[in-house]
Amino acid sequence: MEQAIVKARPKPRNWRVILDYVFYVVLLAAAGGFIYYLYSYRLIIARYLPYLLQAAGLTIGLSVVSAILAIIFGFIGAMGRLSRFAPLRWLATVYVEVVRGTPILVQLLFWYFGIGELLSSLGFDPYNAAFSFMTLLQENSLVPIAFDAFFYGVIGLSFNYGAYLTEVFRTGIETVDKGQTEASLSLGLNSRQTMRHIILPQALRITLPPFTNYFITLIQDSALLSILGVTELEQTTGSFADPLLNSNDKLFMYILGAMIYFVICYALALVARYLEGRMGRAY
Amino acid sequence: MDIIAQNLPAFLIGARNTLIYCFVSFPLALLIGLILALMKGSPFAWLSTPSRIFIEVVRSTPIITQIFLLYYGIGAILANYDLAQYDNAWVAGIATLALNYAAYEAEVFRAGFLSVDRGQTEASLSLGLTPQQNFFRIVLPQAIPLMIPPFVNDFIYMLKDSAIVSVISGSELTSVLQLKVFQNPADPLPLFALAIVLYLVMSLPTSYVARTFERRLRAAL
Numbered sequence: 001m002e003q004a005i006v007k008a009r010p011k012p013r014n015w016r017v018i019l020d021y022v023f024y025v026v027l028l029a030a031a032g033g034f035i036y037y038l039y040s041y042r043l044i045i046a047r048y049l050p051y052l053l054q055a056a057g058l059t060i061g062l063s064v065v066s067a068i069l070a071i072i073f074g075f076i077g078a079m080g081r082l083s084r085f086a087p088l089r090w091l092a093t094v095y096v097e098v099v100r101g102t103p104i105l106v107q108l109l110f111w112y113f114g115i116g117e118l119l120s121s122l123g124f125d126p127y128n129a130a131f132s133f134m135t136l137l138q139e140n141s142l143v144p145i146a147f148d149a150f151f152y153g154v155i156g157l158s159f160n161y162g163a164y165l166t167e168v169f170r171t172g173i174e175t176v177d178k179g180q181t182e183a184s185l186s187l188g189l190n191s192r193q194t195m196r197h198i199i200l201p202q203a204l205r206i207t208l209p210p211f212t213n214y215f216i217t218l219i220q221d222s223a224l225l226s227i228l229g230v231t232e233l234e235q236t237t238g239s240f241a242d243p244l245l246n247s248n249d250k251l252f253m254y255i256l257g258a259m260i261y262f263v264i265c266y267a268l269a270l271v272a273r274y275l276e277g278r279m280g281r282a283y
Numbered sequence: 284m285d286i287i288a289q290n291l292p293a294f295l296i297g298a299r300n301t302l303i304y305c306f307v308s309f310p311l312a313l314l315i316g317l318i319l320a321l322m323k324g325s326p327f328a329w330l331s332t333p334s335r336i337f338i339e340v341v342r343s344t345p346i347i348t349q350i351f352l353l354y355y356g357i358g359a360i361l362a363n364y365d366l367a368q369y370d371n372a373w374v375a376g377i378a379t380l381a382l383n384y385a386a387y388e389a390e391v392f393r394a395g396f397l398s399v400d401r402g403q404t405e406a407s408l409s410l411g412l413t414p415q416q417n418f419f420r421i422v423l424p425q426a427i428p429l430m431i432p433p434f435v436n437d438f439i440y441m442l443k444d445s446a447i448v449s450v451i452s453g454s455e456l457t458s459v460l461q462l463k464v465f466q467n468p469a470d471p472l473p474l475f476a477l478a479i480v481l482y483l484v485m486s487l488p489t490s491y492v493a494r495t496f497e498r499r500l501r502a503a504l
Contacts, residue, residue: 023329101486103446110475220345247359254356258348265343
């Protein structure tokens with residue numbers, strides 16, 4: 001009897017489960033080490049972080065403006081792809097295929113060095129235009145020196161994302177049940193009213209989660225504007241890191257920049273996941 | 284036309300280098316991604332947590348930040364130990380592309396494994412197969428066809444993202460383009476057209492093949 005009880009004791013835990021507890025200790029130590037790493041660079045953080053946060057603000061501002069423009073491009077593109085008029089459909093398809101088939105970096109260079117140079121040789125200069133416009137409002141000191149890069153950078157970003165959003169909006173509109181259109185048409189709404197009051201409100205709900213995901217990648221791709229000389233987060237990080245002589249400081253600077261991007265994008269990713277759980281489905 | 288004929292050889296070499304970058308990085312990304320996916324699916328926290336942290340960090344930072352970090356940041360540290368020559372544009376570029384895409388491929392692998400019906404695993408385990416046999420003979424063969432279209436898509440994305448190597452002066456198509464535009468500032472549009480056409484030639488046929496394959500797969504399922 002006594003022996004049977006001894007035998008019935010649970011087996012010792014699997015060694016891999018024991019490793020879990022070891023791992024939690026290691027994780028705690030790693031987190032502590034990371035905090036100590038940040039603490040040991042507190043002077044650099046105190047000196048550079050305000051400027052980096054300012055640049056992060058510019059990154060977010062650029063991204064929001066680009067996203068709004070991209071929505072407009074995407075909406076026009078989706079209307080083109082769903083149009084009954086064939087040349088419009090072809091034009092929209094070419095737009096989507098060409099933009100999605102080429103790197104965004106090449107597109108940004110194309111807008112800034114290609115189109116920008118061409119337009120300035122024809123006499124259009126965004127910087128001068130903005131400067132004279134702001135002079136009318138007596139605020140021309142607000143126009144940044146690198147306004148051309150801002151202008152073409154935002155255009156390039158939004159043109160690129162417009163192509164992706166075209167597909168998002170198109171699938172959103174196509175996902176709305178065909179019966180909805182039939183019902184609203186037979187109730188006497190015309191096709192424009194159907195689109196405006198019946199289809200779009202439902203399509204918007206479906207497109208919101210993919211749109212949030214594209215907004216996250218848009219913020220990440222706005223880092224590419226640094227090669228045009230826009231002083232957003234990536235460019236600022238690089239320009240602070242470059243003159244640092246100590247290689248550990250240099251590495252830390254890049255890590256700090258990456259951490260700010262991580263905080264922004266991860267927070268948005270959590271929002272996107274929440275939206276995906278709640279919306280993302282047709283009614 | 285003259286300017287295109289003049290620069291075509293350099294652009295073709297650039298396109299070749301783009302393909303080399305991708306064909307080296309993508310298998311690496313698949314391998315690391317498979318390891319990450321298996322780790323993430325593990326019931327043990329010491330395997331799943333590191334993989335989850337890696338995936339979230341990589342997916343939440345821009346690839347240009349990662350390449351700067353690997354090239355300038357790590358390069359500065361390596362220079363202390365006289366190892367800087369190992370951190371050139373090829374190594375840093377391939378490492379960035381492979382690590383970045385590994386995080387995305389890991390998600391593709393996971394989605395593929397999860398899409399295989401749980402009943403298959405239960406059946407094979409109750410027929411006496413070991414977990415290893417179950418994974419390699421039952422789950423993986425069924426998951427691979429589902430994973431091929433997203434892999435091809437990601438490969439096309441990588442073709443385009445390899446342009447990022449030009450920020451650390453690599454030698455692929457976009458770097459060549461930047462150099463040539465810098466040399467001919469007066470007439471850059473034909474050069475851009477050439478680069479865009481080359482990128483489209485590389486990416487569009489692949490994406491059409493992927494789409495047809497996907498359609499057939501949908502029909503077969």
